[in-house]
Amino acid sequence: MTVNAAATEPVARLIGVTKRIGSKTLVGDLTLDIPAGQVFGFLGPNGAGKTTTIRMMVGLISISRGDIVIGGRSIKTNFEEAVAQVGAIVENPEMYKFLTGYQNLKQYARMVSGVTKQRIQEVIELVGLGSRIHDKVKSYSLGMRQRLGVAQALLHRPKLLILDEPTNGLDPQGIRELRDYLRRLCREEGTTVFVSSHLLSEMELMCDSVAIIQNGKLIDVRQLKSEEGGQAQGRKFVFDVDNVQSAQALIGGTVKDAAIVVQTVREDIPELNAKLVSGGVKVYGIKEVVVSLEDQFLEMTGGEGIE
């Protein structure tokens, strides 16, 4: 039991976190546990307070009210020990352009203990920078800077890796690689990854769970990689028919965009179809509605952006 309790202890807890600047509340009373060993998404439209929250988590800005606890240490009262367990990139990874990639990593390696030469080499290989690591950072492309950013965040084997919009400016291949090594990191080294984004489709592929934030308020936390069976009876099907009214009279359901949407199980589809056909309704197509995270998100946020 005790072992289990330790394993499920969240890596980071945000407890009623509030950030106020003047009379404006950027983040209001945000309470969130980030479970260990997951890729945890932090989703919200631009200006929702994602970056503000992340800046508070790493101590770049002060917390107006509430607290953030990382690995049992408060970022407010025990900053050095709390932040030692965190590796982060906040917005774009800005490096010293007049130094080489390697010299940049050495800068950060010197600031913590126990980062050996081998570890630096290991991290360089993990992010795939190769021999370019010895070039000056000013010659790097955005993708390479992003990789160097991830490398500096991983140097000291943090328990919690925080990435703010890491896919910004990456090409599709770069995004795919990033996704793959974040998942690998999570699986192999047990690192918890906290990643913010406004790209829903990306988050869907990358994350185990997501928290959704809007206008500084947490509006939902949900599991993405849940067991398939859970939603068996909740599936929706669209019947593309010529006469919506008579179709609705025959099989019920709701009218949407000149088609009928019926909530049912897979086994009942042929029967419904037969009903329609025998009732004289022409059926052009039947397909399942896959509710993507994007639809759910837009549904929840009402499709609105910044307040």
Place this chain on the structure above:
Amino acid sequence: MSKFSSLVHNENIKIYSRTRTWIMLLLLAVFSVLMPVLMYVSSSVESRPGMWDGFQITVSVIFYLNTIFTVVIASDAVAGEFSWGTIKLLLIRPWSRSKILLSKYISMVLFSLLTTVLLVVCAYAASLILLPSGRDVFSRSGWSPEAYSAMFVLCRYAELFLTAALAFMVSSVFRASGLAIGLSLFIIFVKNIFITIFNPDRYEWANYLPFSHMDLSGYLVSNTGPGGATLGFSIAVLAAYYAVFLLLSWIVFSRRDVAG
């Protein structure tokens, strides 16, 4: 935890990896040698200044350059990190902001010591070689030329030290290196005009401004400074301003929200 000295080492790397730092050091060495050379070629054998006079003239002129270069480094210490955006990665290490600021201040002072030693060595060597036969005519009121020159360098360094602290403060309060450089240089050059207009002999309050106290070398030949001040009073005024500058940098840097 790693050691505090590695923070200072990091800051030193940031200073000395940049080409402009080496250009500044080179310029300083060249001008320190050039002054005695100019004195040598522009005068006949009879009117040539003596070695210690030549050294003192060189130091007093080239120290302006030394101050400017130190101010450039001091101004970039904090403001540079903000304009590069690297401050976000620097402040999320397991070190308190006070220690990071201190490491920056120490590396800046180390730079100023290096430039001062470079200047003194170059100026001394050039004066020694080029002006060995001239006669020293400057009044030194009982000091030996060696001791007087050493004290003179010390006084000029004190002035540089305070100006650099001002630049460092502006750099961390306003995060703008241009403003820090501009303001510090403005004070260096306007200081004397200010003293002329608001003479501390006529205006009591002017005694509490740092301007008339920044040049301590007057005390080498006289016991009273401008406005009847004593050496102790001048040092106290300078120390108070110094403490205020560093305190302001520290308060603002350690509390500031790093956003945008």
